[in-house]
Amino acid sequence: MKRMINLAPSRGGRWLLGLLPFLIIAMVYFSLSSARLAENPNDRLLPAPATMADTFWSMASEENVRTGQILLWADTLSSLERLLAGVAISALIGLTIGIINGGVPMLRAKLSPLVTVLSLIPPMAILPILFIAFGTGEMAKIALIVIGITPFLIRDLQGEALRLPDEQLIKAQTLGGNSWQILCRVLLPQLTPRLLASTRLALGSAWLFLIAAEAIAAQEGLGYRIFLVRRYLSMDVILPYVAWITLLAFLLDQALAWTSRLAFPWYHANEGDKS
Amino acid sequence: MSLLEAKRLEKHYGDQVVLERLNFRVEPGEFVTLVGASGCGKTTFLKMLLGTERSSKGELLLDGKPIPNEPGPDRGVVFQKYSVFPHLTVLGNVMFAEEMRHSRLFGKAFGGTRRAAADKARERIAEVGLDHALDKYPHELSGGMQQRLAIAQALMMKPRILLLDEPFGALDPGIRVDMHELVTRLWQEQQLTIFMITHDLKEAFALGTRLWVFDKLRHDPQAPQAYGATITYDLPIDARQRQEGVPATFAESGIKTLTQETLL
Numbered sequence: 001m002k003r004m005i006n007l008a009p010s011r012g013g014r015w016l017l018g019l020l021p022f023l024i025i026a027m028v029y030f031s032l033s034s035a036r037l038a039e040n041p042n043d044r045l046l047p048a049p050a051t052m053a054d055t056f057w058s059m060a061s062e063e064n065v066r067t068g069q070i071l072l073w074a075d076t077l078s079s080l081e082r083l084l085a086g087v088a089i090s091a092l093i094g095l096t097i098g099i100i101n102g103g104v105p106m107l108r109a110k111l112s113p114l115v116t117v118l119s120l121i122p123p124m125a126i127l128p129i130l131f132i133a134f135g136t137g138e139m140a141k142i143a144l145i146v147i148g149i150t151p152f153l154i155r156d157l158q159g160e161a162l163r164l165p166d167e168q169l170i171k172a173q174t175l176g177g178n179s180w181q182i183l184c185r186v187l188l189p190q191l192t193p194r195l196l197a198s199t200r201l202a203l204g205s206a207w208l209f210l211i212a213a214e215a216i217a218a219q220e221g222l223g224y225r226i227f228l229v230r231r232y233l234s235m236d237v238i239l240p241y242v243a244w245i246t247l248l249a250f251l252l253d254q255a256l257a258w259t260s261r262l263a264f265p266w267y268h269a270n271e272g273d274k275s
Numbered sequence: 276m277s278l279l280e281a282k283r284l285e286k287h288y289g290d291q292v293v294l295e296r297l298n299f300r301v302e303p304g305e306f307v308t309l310v311g312a313s314g315c316g317k318t319t320f321l322k323m324l325l326g327t328e329r330s331s332k333g334e335l336l337l338d339g340k341p342i343p344n345e346p347g348p349d350r351g352v353v354f355q356k357y358s359v360f361p362h363l364t365v366l367g368n369v370m371f372a373e374e375m376r377h378s379r380l381f382g383k384a385f386g387g388t389r390r391a392a393a394d395k396a397r398e399r400i401a402e403v404g405l406d407h408a409l410d411k412y413p414h415e416l417s418g419g420m421q422q423r424l425a426i427a428q429a430l431m432m433k434p435r436i437l438l439l440d441e442p443f444g445a446l447d448p449g450i451r452v453d454m455h456e457l458v459t460r461l462w463q464e465q466q467l468t469i470f471m472i473t474h475d476l477k478e479a480f481a482l483g484t485r486l487w488v489f490d491k492l493r494h495d496p497q498a499p500q501a502y503g504a505t506i507t508y509d510l511p512i513d514a515r516q517r518q519e520g521v522p523a524t525f526a527e528s529g530i531k532t533l534t535q536e537t538l539l
Contacts, residue, residue, distance in 0.1 A: 165357035173346035175372040181382030269414035
């Protein structure tokens with residue numbers, strides 16, 4: 001008998017094993033849902049899968065009577081706009097300050113303590129300030145995402161920059177590089193894949209801040225819709241929306257992972273299991 | 276005037292004396308091999324030549340002027356590890372120096388400049404025998420190929436002094452012999468002055484024109500940090516000795532040190 005740490009499933013087996021927990025959760029839900037519906041056909045708490053599919057389909061295909069928009073797509077579009085704008089701005093700031101902090105000791109001495117303190121402020125606690133400062137429009141929501149995840153990105157990239165072997169910086173200097181060139185050609189390209197990796201991790205928080213901001217003040221958006229229909233106990237809308245958000249988050253995450261593997265093969269050279 | 280000169284050079288870290296009483300002159304074209312027990316300050320010495328460590332006392336002169344206290348293009352270096360950029364291909368790594376020279380703004384060459392740099396780099400790469408691997412990343416190369424790449428990269432700059440910190444320490448014996456031929460050939464062709472740290476006395480004799488043994492002259496058991504290492508033996512190696520090998524030369528010079536016992 002081989003040791004447990006040496007036993008690995010085959011490729012097909014891995015898919016099946018990965019699917020298993022999902023199947024179990026689905027089965028548990030089906031049985032609970034049908035049990036409740038058998039008792040009370042008007043139960044709203046655990047709607048039947050068919051009901052959810054119907055509702056979701058109508059939200060994805062029928063125009064809203066009042067606004068003339070198709071709700072699901074309008075919500076998705078505005079939420080994604082906010083999320084992507086927030087994440088893109090954060091990534092840009094994070095990369096810039098991360099490189100500067102990691103590469104230039106004189107600037108690190110000035111900025112690093114500030115970043116550490118800022119990263120400890122709970123972003124939700126300053127949401128009211130953002131609403132007061134930027135109004136309840138798009139700005140405040142994007143700002144919340146930026147404030148929420150930028151400090152994390154900066155700290156992560158700064159750490160990565162400091163972990164680069166000194167040998168590389170010395171070598172670049174012996175090859176005639178000046179400070180700016182070394183930041184551009186040694187630090188920047190080596191931190192970019194790390195930025196993708198840490199952005200993947202930060203996406204979870206980004207979604208959290210987005211939904212929170214939408215829940216409080218918005219006219220449309222995935223988070224807004226969920227919190228709106230909560231008043232009517234419309235689990236048949238909420239559950240598919242949650243699944244939809246999860247799917248979007250998963251696709252974004254995979255897109256970043258895939259981009260990173262494609263664009264920076266050298267960064268992924270030492271990864272073990274590729275699954 | 277000598278290329279490099281040290282006068283009563285010392286290096287301390289706080290109370291700990293690492294190197295002391297270093298006095299030497301090195302002329303252009305010499306190949307100095309540095310041996311000595313681990314932790315005796317060879318690498319510190321190399322770092323002082325490189326400019327990443329400052330001397331604590333005494334003088335270290337390059338062309339009669341104090342050596343700059345940061346790394347510069349006149350002193351190339353090859354480390355045992357991490358010597359090449361993992362994010363650049365073989366060609367990109369070797370082109371790096373050329374790109375630094377031509378594009379002060381971004382360090383990235385385009386168009387005709389880029390083609391010229393690439394052509395130059397290809398010549399260098401061919402010299403170290405890596406022309407079949409131009410588009411490979413360092414992680415796809417073996418240890419020996421990575422060190423070849425590091426040498427080609429350092430030589431692009433045409434440095435006057437080449438510093439090698441155990442460059443072949445992690446390589447197989449067979450590959451080492453190839454690397455010795457390569458280094459000897461490049462040293463002669465390009466008229467470099469080379470300082471090489473090694474743990475292998477045979478290698479030190481086979482390659483160098485001058486061998487330095489780093490060791491402590493004085494030792495205080497109560498305060499082991501009180502005295503530092505210095506160059507205890509400064510041996511010229513001529514071609515005859517290189518052939519006869521290590522033991523003969525040592526017998527001839529009458530050397531008997533702790534270092535010798537450690538090394539042989």
